[in-house]
Each structure stands twice: as C-alpha cells, then as structure tokens.
Amino acid sequence: MILDGKALSIKILDKVKERVSNLEKQPHLVVILVGNNSASEIYVKNKQIAAENVGIKSTVLKLPESVSEEFLLEKIKEYNENPDVTGILVQLPLPAHIDKNKVVMTISPKKDVDGFTPENVGRLAIGLTPYFYPATPQGIIMLLDEYNIPIEGSDAVVIGRSNIVGKPVAQMLLQRNATVTLCHSYTKDLENKIKTADIVISAVGNKIVRCKMDKKNSVVVDVGIFRDSNGRLTGDVDFDLVSMSAGYISPVPGGVGPMTIASLMYNASKVY
Numbered sequence: 001m002i003l004d005g006k007a008l009s010i011k012i013l014d015k016v017k018e019r020v021s022n023l024e025k026q027p028h029l030v031v032i033l034v035g036n037n038s039a040s041e042i043y044v045k046n047k048q049i050a051a052e053n054v055g056i057k058s059t060v061l062k063l064p065e066s067v068s069e070e071f072l073l074e075k076i077k078e079y080n081e082n083p084d085v086t087g088i089l090v091q092l093p094l095p096a097h098i099d100k101n102k103v104v105m106t107i108s109p110k111k112d113v114d115g116f117t118p119e120n121v122g123r124l125a126i127g128l129t130p131y132f133y134p135a136t137p138q139g140i141i142m143l144l145d146e147y148n149i150p151i152e153g154s155d156a157v158v159i160g161r162s163n164i165v166g167k168p169v170a171q172m173l174l175q176r177n178a179t180v181t182l183c184h185s186y187t188k189d190l191e192n193k194i195k196t197a198d199i200v201i202s203a204v205g206n207k208i209v210r211c212k213m214d215k216k217n218s219v220v221v222d223v224g225i226f227r228d229s230n231g232r233l234t235g236d237v238d239f240d241l242v243s244m245s246a247g248y249i250s251p252v253p254g255g256v257g258p259m260t261i262a263s264l265m266y267n268a269s270k271v272y
Helices: 005-021 038-053 069-081 100-106 118-125 135-146 166-175 190-195 256-268
Strands: 028-034 057-063 087-090 155-159 179-183 199-202 219-222
Touching: 005 038, 005 135, 005 256, 028 038, 028 069, 038 057, 038 256, 057 069, 069 087, 069 100, 087 256, 118 166, 135 166, 135 219, 135 256, 155 166, 155 190, 166 179, 179 190
Parallel strands: 028 057, 028 087, 155 179, 155 199, 199 219
Antiparallel strands: none
C-alpha cells in the first residue's frame, strides 16, 4: 500500500485552516531568509503560500548574504519580544560567517516552529512534550498514524542521524514504545537490519535501501529526495524493488515532502 502523503497533507491543512479560523488571535509566522540560495527561495515561497492558504499571516524577511551575525541575532530577538509574532523560522543553510547554532539558540522555544531549539530538543529527549516537534519527523508519525500502523512494540530502523530528521524521529518512536535502531555510515550489516525491521525510515540522501523486506507488513518511509543521473526526482529507496515485498511504502515525490509542509503549518497554527 502506498503511504499517500499528498492526500493526508490536504486533510491536515484543512483542519489547520479550521483551527485558525476559530482562534481569537491570528497566528503570524515570520520566515527569515539570508542570501540568494535558489532552493531556499523556493522553499520559503512554498511555506508562504501554504501559510496564506490556511489563514496564517506570513512575513518574509529577506536579508543579504553579507548581513552580519549580530544584525541577524538582533532581528530574531526583536521578533521574540513582539507579541504579534507567534512563530519564527530561519531558513537553512546560512552563509558560512553565521553560526547556525547561535541563530537557533536565539529563537524563543515558544516561537520555534521548526522545533530545533535546545529546549524543544531537550524536552523531546527526556520524554516531555516540546512546544513544537520538528516538522518532518512529526509528519512521518502523522503518516504512520493515518494508516493505523502499529508503532508500539515494533522494531524500527532509522537510517541517518541528523538533528533535523534522524535523531528526533528516533526519539518520537521511542516515546511511542518502539524498539529503535539508529543507523549511520558506520553501521555494520545495515542490509540485514533493514530487511528484518517492522518500520524503516531512511533520511540520508542517497539510494541506500535496496533489498527485499522479510516481513510482509513492513513499512518503508523514504525521506530522501534528490535528482538522479537522468534529472528525475528520487529518494533513498529503490521503490520498484522494495515495493514488491513491503506492506507499506512512501513514494518520492508525494510522500514525506507534502507532510513536512503540512506539519509546519500545524506548528505555525499554535499560538503560545
């Protein structure tokens, strides 16, 4: 069965729109974009469109590549203190002269719609509810829940240990009582771990899942997205091969990608 993230994202955005319409205070998301990265500009535009479609006020602050770290941090502090701003997102990557960690740590945890601040990450790590879950991991869990895929007691393999996807989704699965194996480039016998898992989530950006699954109801979630040698969008999973044996599989595109935007809007609709 295909895990249709596109269809689910539409349902979630409809619910977000309804939630926003019933709020006394309109959510206001500020997105800060530094430099002229074409991919980042597209991502920011998509977020702005999604926000406006669900009734969230959206402001994009575009700063030049040469902007100083001090100026950027001061702008974030201004938005932290502005009661009309309910969510702040700094689009990554940032220019080399700006410390990404300083930027993330400056954002108020209660306005950190990306869920990347140390307080939100720490709350997740120790089993507390963060103010915001990171968008992509939250979207993955929403997708699993939509298809009634059992997480409790499952053997889950997460490939990739990034702070954006791998680590937080592993923590979220642990909170739901899965047994989680977090794999990376130094993991031994990776193929066997993949084959025998109940749930596989891959987020590395190369074609790494290339085996048939041993369990007929296994679930494979492909977070990777990149262009192959022919310029076609593809993911970490050999879809044609793996879909022959997996019970559930997410496509690329149309799987996790739409869920990330929907999850971000879900976060942005929260007004603390």
